[in-house]
Amino acid sequence: MILRDIYWVFWRELKKLLRQRLHILMAVVQPAVWLALMGNAMSGLTANPVAARMLGTGNYLEFMTPGVMVMTSLFGGVYGGASVLWDRRLGFLNKMLTSPLHRAAIPLGKLLALLVQSLFQVLLIAIIALLLGVHFATGLPGIVFLLLLAGLFGMIMGGISLALAARIKSHETLFAIMNFFTMPLMFTSNALYPTRAMPSWLQKIAAYNPLSFAVTPMRTVATRGWVWGDILPGLAALLVMVVLVVALAVHQFSRSVD
Amino acid sequence: MGAIIEAQELVKVFPGGIRAVDGVSFQVEEGEIFGFLGPNGAGKSTTIAMLTTLRRPTGGTARIAGLDVVRDADKVRRVIGNVSQDLAVDDDLTGYENLKLQAGFYRLPRREAEERIEEVLAMVGLTERARDLVETYSGGMRKRLDIACGLLHRPRVLFLDEPTLGLDIQTRREIWDYIRRLREEVGMTIFLTTHYMEEADSLCDRIAIIDRGKIVAIGTPEELKGRVGQEVLEFEFSSGTDEAVAAAVARIKNIPNVREVRRGSGNGYVATVVQGAQVVPALFEAIAGLEVKVGSVSLKRATLDDVFLYYTGRKIREEEGGEGAMRTRMIMRRVRGR
Known part of the structure; x- marks a missing residue:
């Protein structure tokens, strides 16, 4: 029963997504520009053997691609709660809440749509990266793995955003809270710099940054191959976080009747 | 059942x-x-x-x-x-x-x-x-x-x-x-x-x-309309001192078919009455001899508006939730589309 309810919430979000194709493409433009500009600007760096060793690859673009993928799903996920705020403001949330629709279906359906959106965006980035000459060490299976991990990370951010949106009524507050986390999360992770180039205090933060949990296994797969010892810890942490966050979001919606 | x-x-x-x-x-x-x-x-x-x-x-x-x-x-x-x-x-x-x-x-x-x-x-x-x-x-x-x-x-x-x-x-x-x-x-x-x-x-x-x-x-x-009185009589004094007006209103309240008299806007008063057609001449008889002049009198059947006013002391304001609200809502929707 709940699966059908989730399907209908998902169906609605997907219809909306398909009508906002431009919006979804635009969300990819920025990371693509990053890739093209930063990748080029930093390529001088990788000519330096010390830097190349820190990056673990001779090509900064290859180093950066997984980071940019995670960033894209991060930004997509962060604003996932906004759809709940709109639904509330336009009365659609009440419409769902006065119907027999299972309450848990609301966050779950929306999360599923968010996952589809980030998978699509990350796929676009993978294609752009390929066009820019990035070589993925593990080929197509590796790319699929990258998509799934980035999607997983997007769901974590989306789940937090949705859980907050169940309580917070204003867009401004939700965005302020989410923005407060977004930038520090990005710059204290290994998404854009190699951990080995960081001062030791930052290294410690980066090691426990959820963003790094996603980036490390992805970068391993993209640049070095299936080195499970470097893949599994991050993957396991992500899976645990997804379960917790989704449970939190479901809980928030189940009790959203006061 | x-x-x-x-x-x-x-x-x-x-x-x-x-x-x-x-x-x-x-x-x-x-x-x-x-x-x-x-x-x-x-x-x-x-x-x-x-x-x-x-x-x-x-x-x-x-x-x-x-x-x-x-x-x-x-x-x-x-x-x-x-x-x-x-x-x-x-x-x-x-x-x-x-x-x-x-x-x-x-x-x-x-x-x-x-x-x-x-x-x-x-x-x-x-x-x-x-x-x-x-x-x-x-x-x-x-x-x-x-x-x-x-x-x-x-x-x-x-x-x-x-x-x-x-x-x-x-x-x-x-x-x-x-x-x-x-x-x-x-x-x-x-x-x-x-x-x-x-x-x-x-x-x-x-x-x-x-x-x-x-x-x-x-x-x-x-x-509900019956409870308020079947009809509403509105009248307005065009001249008269405050005391004279007060005395006139007091006499009007004593007319048998008048249920209640409330102050309206300005010098106007609103009375809920039954058999209003007979109240009108009775009103003029009642105030005869006082130094007041009645500027206008109107009699209408009680509506739900009167009932509402009677029970809540307020008029239901249509503009509060009328066109304005709809317009705001439509504008909000448009903003969102961008």
């Missing part, structure tokens, strides 16, 4: 101690069109939110079709339809898709859903525009679509919160017709709130007036 909505001593206290609903009891019979009126902030919306399972009562109970709105919330949701004043239709979907989604929410089998969608589309006259995005609809069309959504699962009780808010006269009349047909053809019970008194008068079998969280009057429109 009979009562399909039973509210008993419903109370809702919000954090901060505001008693939005303060011991509301009433019953609605099956098949009735029941009007729920009150000034803004009187507790109307909160009462509806409790009846439609959106808010949990702080005290008291409410049952719909014998089901408790708290304990059996999920079953209640199946027997009620809720058309809020928010125009809660999705602009990014077509009219047809909105209905399809609604059918999904109510778990209608696919076949049945398709038949019913066609049926309600025809009923609200949107069959031709069903495949267009709601974004391109006018306010009236959106409202009709929203009502169609509320009807799709054939609820036994339909909550219509301000169904004609901000709509033009013609669309309002059309919606009244739909509402009447629903009752006649389907026997649906309708719980209606409105700012338009003539709407309540012409549609509702019974009316409850709520003010400051309490029900202050309940009955058929005729009964």
